[in-house]
Amino acid sequence: xxxxxxxxxxxxxxxxxxxxxxxxxxxxxxxxxxxxxxxxxxxxxxxxxxxxxxxxxxxxxxxxxxxxxxxxxxxxxxxxxxxxxxxxxxxxxxxxxxxxxxxxxxxxxxxxxxxxxxxxxxxxxxxxxxxxxxxxxxxxxxxxxxxxxxxxxxxxxxxxxxxxxxxxxxxxxxxxxxxxxxxxxxxxxxxxxxxxxxxxxxxxxxxxxxxxxxxxxxxxxxxxxxxxxxxxxxxxxxxxxxxxxxxxxxxxxxxxxxxx
Amino acid sequence: xxxxxxxxxxxxxxxxxxxxxxxxxxxxxxxxxxxxxxxxxxxxxxxxxxxxxxxxxxxxxxxxxxxxxxxxxxxxxxxxxxxxxxxxxxxxxxxxxxxxxxxxxxxxxxxxxxxxxxxxxxxxxxxxxxxxxxxxxxxxxxxxxxxxxxxxxxxxxxxxxxxxxxxxxxxxxxxxxxxxxxxxxxxxxxxxxxxxxxxxxxxxxxxxxxxxxxxxxxxxxxxxxxxxxxxxxxxxxxx
Numbered sequence: 001x002x003x004x005x006x007x008x009x010x011x012x013x014x015x016x017x018x019x020x021x022x023x024x025x026x027x028x029x030x031x032x033x034x035x036x037x038x039x040x041x042x043x044x045x046x047x048x049x050x051x052x053x054x055x056x057x058x059x060x061x062x063x064x065x066x067x068x069x070x071x072x073x074x075x076x077x078x079x080x081x082x083x084x085x086x087x088x089x090x091x092x093x094x095x096x097x098x099x100x101x102x103x104x105x106x107x108x109x110x111x112x113x114x115x116x117x118x119x120x121x122x123x124x125x126x127x128x129x130x131x132x133x134x135x136x137x138x139x140x141x142x143x144x145x146x147x148x149x150x151x152x153x154x155x156x157x158x159x160x161x162x163x164x165x166x167x168x169x170x171x172x173x174x175x176x177x178x179x180x181x182x183x184x185x186x187x188x189x190x191x192x193x194x195x196x197x198x199x200x201x202x203x204x205x206x207x208x209x210x211x212x213x214x215x216x217x218x219x220x221x222x223x224x225x226x227x228x229x230x231x232x233x234x235x236x237x238x239x240x241x242x243x244x245x246x247x248x249x250x251x252x253x254x255x256x257x258x259x260x
Numbered sequence: 261x262x263x264x265x266x267x268x269x270x271x272x273x274x275x276x277x278x279x280x281x282x283x284x285x286x287x288x289x290x291x292x293x294x295x296x297x298x299x300x301x302x303x304x305x306x307x308x309x310x311x312x313x314x315x316x317x318x319x320x321x322x323x324x325x326x327x328x329x330x331x332x333x334x335x336x337x338x339x340x341x342x343x344x345x346x347x348x349x350x351x352x353x354x355x356x357x358x359x360x361x362x363x364x365x366x367x368x369x370x371x372x373x374x375x376x377x378x379x380x381x382x383x384x385x386x387x388x389x390x391x392x393x394x395x396x397x398x399x400x401x402x403x404x405x406x407x408x409x410x411x412x413x414x415x416x417x418x419x420x421x422x423x424x425x426x427x428x429x430x431x432x433x434x435x436x437x438x439x440x441x442x443x444x445x446x447x448x449x450x451x452x453x454x455x456x457x458x459x460x461x462x463x464x465x466x467x468x469x470x471x472x473x474x475x476x477x478x479x480x481x482x483x484x485x486x487x488x489x490x491x492x493x494x495x496x497x498x499x
Contacts, residue, residue, distance in 0.1 A: 007351065072347055079364060080364060081332060260308065
């Protein structure tokens with residue numbers, strides 16, 4: 001698996017899209033830092049960008065990469081390696097290269113702004129961590145969707161719908177359910193609902209760390225009340241990790257039975 | 261003679277379409293076998309089953325005597341040239357060669373092949389910047405660089421210029437004389453006439469004919485292989 005990962009990473013990190021993605025974060029975080037000069041505010045602004053953009057880019061790149069490398073994958077399938085190693089290698093190659101663009105693009109401006117001498121270092125770390133986790137989660141979902149759909153258009157459409165659903169529609173439904181059931185205790189419902197959405201969960205994770213009650217919203221507040229800050233942090237990171245592990249396990253399983 | 265590939269009662273369907281309907285076929289060692297058939301006859305599915313890319317519904321396939329079901333290690337004995345030469349765009353040809361060598365292990369004979377196909381100046385260029393013909397030469401290099409006893413070529417002449425084609429044919433002849441076995445699919449009848457020790461003609465998932473080029477011509481009473489094939493297709497209403 002490592003050999004495939006290595007070459008997939010070499011290939012992807014040299015693609016112009018990796019540079020564009022890197023440059024985008026460099027520009028945004030650089031200019032935000034330059035304009036406001038307040039690291040803590042910039043982290044919150046970046047959070048809003050990362051929560052929407054990282055899943056979208058990982059979804060698009062994941063589906064595109066799988067379909068574009070179909071013929072090469074066939075060549076790899078004819079080599080003496082396990083099937084699951086091919087797909088896991090490609091998946092990790094993609095996730096690691098996307099994460100590197102994100103990490104370097106945000107990291108370099110913060111480094112110049114003296115993040116290591118700042119009290120915000122852990123908040124910054126959590127921002128990067130959620131960004132990386134979201135990259136791994138949505139690339140895995142994208143790979144899984146592409147593996148199960150031969151038709152490119154269908155695969156693309158379905159993955160974009162998943163993104164749209166988790167990034168936007170879910171919140172609306174969430175809110176609606178809170179209004180409809182407002183006469184009942186809603187703590188456990190809202191906690192479990194946010195567990196099923198990695199984007200919501202990441203938001204809760206960052207806001208718990210930043211400890212900004214005003215931005216937390218209902219779920220964040222319930223989360224803090226239920227688990228306290230530290231336990232809430234640990235729990236939400238663990239659930240996010242499960243969001244990586246389960247789709248990756250499915251990639252390995254689906255790839256074993258598929259005809260190419 | 262020893263069989264390198266033994267296929268027994270191979271059945272494969274995709275959804276409701278039955279692509280292979282119980283094929284029994286042996287490929288002997290040190291021979292060039294050409295698999296022919298119209299589009300959709302099951303050529304590619306059969307080859308992909310041997311490579312383990314397609315999982316058969318029933319039947320068995322043995323490569324060099326080992327049953328391949330659920331195995332992957334046997335693929336070190338097979339070299340494969342895919343029909344479409346589409347490689348990671350941002351790697352160089354040299355990196356790609358190293359990658360495959362890394363995955364396969366064992367001895368790799370790259371230098372001689374790079375010289376034979378004049379690939380030297382292209383090895384350090386990104387694959388996305390190479391022309392289709394050059395990419396096909398890289399594809400050939402990948403298929404021939406290992407010591408695998410069985411070589412499967414899917415449309416090997418795609419996009420090759422006449423010089424490269426002549427070099428490819430002499431390369432195939434040379435490897436055959438070294439005792440390698442070939443399984444080739446092609447639409448170029450001239451290649452079949454020149455190279456094939458044996459022809460397998462597939463039609464609608466069944467073996468319609470198996471024998472030498474001269475046997476094919478005799479059976480269908482034609483002195484030209486193209487006409488013989490056309491006759492098969494016309495009498496079966498597939499063309």
